[in-house]
Amino acid sequence: MKITAILVLKCDGSDPIILANETDVSHFGYFQKNPAKEFITFVGRTVAKRTPPSQRQSVEHEEYKVHCYNRNGLCALGFMDDHYPVRSAFSLLNKVLDEYQKSFGESWRTVQADASQPWPYLKEALTKFQDPAEADKLFKIQRDLDETKIILHKTIDSVLARGEKLDSLVEKSSDLSASSQECRWGPPPSVLVGFTSMLCIRSPPID
Amino acid sequence: MYVKSGQSSYRDRTQEFINVTERLKKSVSSSGVQQNVATSSNSGSKFDAQRSAVSIQSEFNKRASKIGYGIHGTSQKLAKLAKLAKRTSVFDDPTVEIQELTTVIKQDITALNSAVVDLQLLCNSQNESGNISSDTTSHSTTVVDNLKNRLMSATKEFKEVLTMRTENLKVHENRRQLFSSSGSKDSASPFVRQRPLAARDGCKCLKPLSSPMGQWVNVIITIISQVCKTILSLILILKKLMDGETSSPSQPLLQQQQQQEQQQQQQMVPLQDSYMQSRAEALQNVESTIHELSNIFQQLATMVSEQGEIAIRIDENMEDTLANVEGAQGQLLKYLNGISSNRWLMIKIFFVLIVFLMIFLFFVA
Numbered sequence: 001m002k003i004t005a006i007l008v009l010k011c012d013g014s015d016p017i018i019l020a021n022e023t024d025v026s027h028f029g030y031f032q033k034n035p036a037k038e039f040i041t042f043v044g045r046t047v048a049k050r051t052p053p054s055q056r057q058s059v060e061h062e063e064y065k066v067h068c069y070n071r072n073g074l075c076a077l078g079f080m081d082d083h084y085p086v087r088s089a090f091s092l093l094n095k096v097l098d099e100y101q102k103s104f105g106e107s108w109r110t111v112q113a114d115a116s117q118p119w120p121y122l123k124e125a126l127t128k129f130q131d132p133a134e135a136d137k138l139f140k141i142q143r144d145l146d147e148t149k150i151i152l153h154k155t156i157d158s159v160l161a162r163g164e165k166l167d168s169l170v171e172k173s174s175d176l177s178a179s180s181q182e183c184r185w186g187p188p189p190s191v192l193v194g195f196t197s198m199l200c201i202r203s204p205p206i207d
Numbered sequence: 208m209y210v211k212s213g214q215s216s217y218r219d220r221t222q223e224f225i226n227v228t229e230r231l232k233k234s235v236s237s238s239g240v241q242q243n244v245a246t247s248s249n250s251g252s253k254f255d256a257q258r259s260a261v262s263i264q265s266e267f268n269k270r271a272s273k274i275g276y277g278i279h280g281t282s283q284k285l286a287k288l289a290k291l292a293k294r295t296s297v298f299d300d301p302t303v304e305i306q307e308l309t310t311v312i313k314q315d316i317t318a319l320n321s322a323v324v325d326l327q328l329l330c331n332s333q334n335e336s337g338n339i340s341s342d343t344t345s346h347s348t349t350v351v352d353n354l355k356n357r358l359m360s361a362t363k364e365f366k367e368v369l370t371m372r373t374e375n376l377k378v379h380e381n382r383r384q385l386f387s388s389s390g391s392k393d394s395a396s397p398f399v400r401q402r403p404l405a406a407r408d409g410c411k412c413l414k415p416l417s418s419p420m421g422q423w424v425n426v427i428i429t430i431i432s433q434v435c436k437t438i439l440s441l442i443l444i445l446k447k448l449m450d451g452e453t454s455s456p457s458q459p460l461l462q463q464q465q466q467q468e469q470q471q472q473q474q475m476v477p478l479q480d481s482y483m484q485s486r487a488e489a490l491q492n493v494e495s496t497i498h499e500l501s502n503i504f505q506q507l508a509t510m511v512s513e514q515g516e517i518a519i520r521i522d523e524n525m526e527d528t529l530a531n532v533e534g535a536q537g538q539l540l541k542y543l544n545g546i547s548s549n550r551w552l553m554i555k556i557f558f559v560l561i562v563f564l565m566i567f568l569f570f571v572a
Contacts, residue, residue: 056482087485138489145496152503159510166517173524180531185538 004064005040005079006092006126008100008119009048010108012073016048018114019074020100022122040079048075056090069093074100074108088136092129096122264343267329271350274322278357281315284308285364292372305372312365319358327351428508435501442490 005023009016023040025033043061051057051070059066067078067089076093099121100108133140288308291301330347 087482087489090482138486138493141493142489142496145493145500149496149500149503152500152507156503156507156510159507159514163510163514163517166514166521170517170521170524173521173528177524177527177531180528180535183535183538184531185534 001083002081007044007077009075011048011075016045019108020119020122022126044077088132088139092135270326274354277319282361284312289368292368323354435497
């Protein structure tokens with residue numbers, strides 16, 4: 001589940017202008033890094049141009065899925081692989097757009113050329129959101145709930161084992177109390193007489 | 208009707224009737240022929256009036272018979288619907304057929320209603336136009352009243368069948384909720400979804416526990432249930448927000464755009480919907496997971512409380528054993544004392560025995 005690139009573009013019908021770009025081309029060879037970057041920007045521009053405003057779009061391109069969210073002329077693009085859940089991708093794009101608007105306000109509307117300065121937020125976003133749980137709260141909640149459910153299943157199993165042990169303990173204790181009931185009144189009087197007679201036979205030699 | 212009467216109290220006059228009808232038919236057809244030739248002749252007008260009266264009458268009869276037939280068919284369908292509604296069970300519910308039948312019967316009843324109203328209008332116009340005997344008017348009014356009454360009884364039966372069906376559905380829903388708690392995801396309004404959880408919370412805190420551990424578990428359960436409730440309410444708020452979102456993006460289907468854009472947008476809307484649907488699905492999953500979790504906690508609480516009771520029993524048994532063993536120890540101590548102080552008793556017993564031996568020897572020797 002990998003994000004390869006996140007882009008923010010300004011698209012208003014004509015050629016889109018890149019406002020922020022962050023790519024992770026570390027897994028390509030040395031000679032392929034630049035071409036990969038160019039490829040990403042080109043595809044990003046094409047897709048952004050074709051996305052109507054306030055619409056979401058997902059395009060499959062070779063082994064990447066490109067998710068694009070156009071909101072009032074500001075477009076956010078994400079290059080992800082197949083396993084990244086679509087919903088999380090769009091919530092991530094939403095977040096990026098919100099953050100961009102918060103930090104840059106409306107100044108992006110007047111930009112005419114591609115922006116060259118990197119945007120640090122995007123960089124950390126790229127690394128942070130490799131795990132879809134970070135981007136999508138729903139995904140996170142679902143995952144936490146599943147883990148909790150597993151833990152609870154284990155708990156119930158151990159509680160059942162505890163119940164069995166308690167059952168055996170209760171049986172043993174009831175046996176104990178029953179047998180101690182017998183010993184409570186001491187030995188019967190006949191046994192007493194027998195004991196005394198035995199001691200009589202023995203005691204004269206001692207005396 | 209009176210087929211089996213022993214004394215036949217009727218006279219079969221069908222033959223006369225047939226003759227009369229043939230005569231009238233001939234006269235009507237002949238008057239029609241005359242009508243084409245002479246426009247304003249008295250006999251022609253009289254025949255015309257007669258024919259119109261007859262035609263009106265026959266028209267009335269035709270309509271009335273059609274309505275009566277329709278009412279009969281509707282009542283038959285109603286009987287079938289009643290049988291279907293009665294035999295609904297929890298699992299084998301012929302909802303589709305029942306719905307179809309209800310719609311068909313409703314349409315029939317409305318059509319019959321309008322037909323009866325038309326018939327009554329016709330009857331009134333007939334009465335006003337004069338030219339016919341009072342018997343006919345009374346006959347037509349009684350026919351119309353009869354039809355109205357039958358239609359009213361049919362509608363009343365229909366209403367009763369519908370109420371019975373809704374009651375059956377309610378009973379089934381209650382029974383279904385008793386047996387399956389987490390499967391109820393089909394409620395449309397958020398309040399229905401919150402109510403089962405509230406009911407469940409109500410009976411969550413009911414376990415009568417005596418051990419402190421059990422009470423502690425109970426407290427935990429109440430806290431967790433409250434947490435679940437808050438989470439669910441948050442989820443519902445999120446859902447409402449999402450529904451608000453779905454309404455806004457699915458609106459832009461502008462008609463003045465070019466065809467290509469329109470096509471694109473039509474493709475977009477399903478994508479938006481699928482996106483929203485996937486979000487809704489995820490929320491529902493989360494909610495069902497939370498329900499399952501609450502179930503698991505409930506079972507856990509039950510088991511722990513039972514085991515608490517077992518622990519109490521063990522404790523009592525051990526105390527009993529302790530008391531018994533202490534009693535046994537006391538007895539043994541007494542016995543020990545008895546044994547340790549026995550020598551003096553023994554000496555006395557020996558003296559008594561020797562005395563007896565002496566007396567015995569005296570007697571024998």
